[in-house]
Amino acid sequence: MALEEYRRKRDFKKTPEPPGTVAKQPARELFFCVQKHLASHLHYDLRLEHNGVLLSWAVPKGPSLDPKTKRLAMHVEDHPRDYGEFEGVIPEGYGAGIVMLWDTGTWTPEVTDVDAALKTGDLKFTLNGYKLKGSWVLVRTGGRGGSSDARQWLLIKHRDDWSGDLDITEFAPKSVKSSGDFEDILAEDMPAVWRSNRPAKGGEASAMLATIIERAAKVKAEREKPASEKKAAPARKQTRKTPRKKAD
Numbered sequence: 595m596a597l598e599e600y601r602r603k604r605d606f607k608k609t610p611e612p613p614g615t616v617a618k619q620p621a622r623e624l625f626f627c628v629q630k631h632l633a634s635h636l637h638y639d640l641r642l643e644h645n646g647v648l649l650s651w652a653v654p655k656g657p658s659l660d661p662k663t664k665r666l667a668m669h670v671e672d673h674p675r676d677y678g679e680f681e682g683v684i685p686e687g688y689g690a691g692i693v694m695l696w697d698t699g700t701w702t703p704e705v706t707d708v709d710a711a712l713k714t715g716d717l718k719f720t721l722n723g724y725k726l727k728g729s730w731v732l733v734r735t736g737g738r739g740g741s742s743d744a745r746q747w748l749l750i751k752h753r754d755d756w757s758g759d760l761d762i763t764e765f766a767p768k769s770v771k772s773s774g775d776f777e778d779i780l781a782e783d784m785p786a787v788w789r790s791n792r793p794a795k796g797g798e799a800s801a802m803l804a805t806i807i808e809r810a811a812k813v814k815a816e817r818e819k820p821a822s823e824k825k826a827a828p829a830r831k832q833t834r835k836t837p838r839k840k841a842d
């Protein structure tokens with residue numbers, strides 16, 4: 595609640611009252627998400643709510659929980675706040691492909707002034723998501739020395755209770771919204787796309803997308819089979835000699 599009602603009832607152009615004194619301490623928790631995006635290349639979009647929009651970085655390899663593994667993060671344009679809830683298919687145009695809501699939660703800046711931190715290129719923050727937690731930093735590395743791309747940042751995990759060697763993108767590859775993988779998202783939400791259409795050829799994404807579309811068709815076909823016809827467990831011969839897999 596905090597200042598929301600206070601602000602709603604006032605026109606700060608007409609009142610000398612300050613619009614709020616808790617500017618450095620958000621009135622409510624700030625949203626963050628990571629969207630796994632199969633477009634021309636697979637990447638992970640980290641988005642942090644700030645001033646009503648989502649600050650966005652495209653992280654090709656996704657976040658790493660290992661402080662030694664610094665991940666390239668390309669600063670991209672701000673996205674609308676609503677986009678942060680989106681999971682589904684972008685049929686055409688920029689970013690065409692499949693978007694999975696890979697993680698979501700709240701974030702807290704560890705700096706007093708986010709805009710200043712963006713300017714200096716050093717934004718420390720805490721995440722409280724399903725998969726990503728604890729302290730992180732985004733550091734701008736581009737734009738120094740003239741030739742490098744000013745949009746280049748690094749996403750780095752700070753050492754804390756939530757850091758470690760676990761490969762989080764491998765360990766937890768699926769959606770926090772639907773629990774599905776890319777093919778499930780297609781199979782659930784866009785049956786018309788995979789059933790009767792093929793993506794337009796020519797883009798880099800089309801080969802990857804075509805594979806996913808095929809997998810989606812299999813997922814759907816498997817789901818629609820009567821229980822008796824569903825794929826049996828691996829043959830007994832193999833399972834007898836295979837040691838039990840360690841739980842992930």
Ligand code: MN
Pocket residue numbers: 631633637639652689
């Ligand atoms: Mn993207």
